[in-house]
Amino acid sequence: MTITITAFERSPDRGRGLARDMRVRWALEEVGQPYDVRLVSFEAMKQPAHKALHPFGQIPTYEEGELALFESGAIVFHIAERHAGLLPEDSNGRARSIAWMFAALNTVEPPIFDRSLVTILERDQPWYEHRLRALDDLIRKRLDDLSARLGAADWLDGAFSAADILMVTVLRRAQAMGILEAYPSLAAYIARAEARPAYQRAFAAQLAVFNAVPPT
């Protein structure tokens, strides 16, 4: 059955693979699932047709037959549930990988994403500098603990899993904001992931979308 995801018609990340369709594309490439992409404009995202798919009027969404999903983490988990290769077969290993999926989205991503929003939306507020410092301290705490736990391992918990897809896409956002310089082991972790053929196919596909749309 055809899989269709949605992505930005013209991503504000200028083809750097920082929008959250990247993690869905990557998971689908890792399990060898072909997919179609429906590109949506910022305006179209807020219209009833798209909001019937995504209650918050965002991307990505995932459609396959009668199934319609939103939330990139849930979509990646669904792909990992339906296709071998992204979650361990043993139940304890599977549970640990799912815990790391939640950690990526609930513990590591929020301060990093908040920091990007603050620099866009609150730069001229009186609390800006204090808020930025507080977020930088929290991000450093998360990255200190993550790099300590990862140590010399290739992936978060044994073999590469859906948790690494989520964690790497979160860390790439931090890298793009220039806050990963002090974490060479995390930069190496990202580089290992970016060397994966499935990652490269996913990245090339989203970059092609950006390059295909003439600058306005």
Ligand SMILES: N[C@@H](CCC(=O)N[C@@H](CSCc1ccc([N+](=O)[O-])cc1)C(=O)NCC(=O)O)C(=O)O
């Ligand atoms: N929790 C949801 C969040 C989805 C989400 O944030 N979608 C964003 C795009 S990915 C977030 C994103 C946006 C831009 C960049 N960038 O670097 O330019 C990176 C990531 C969106 O649709 N925004 C439009 C809107 O909210 O109206 C999920 O994980 O799927």
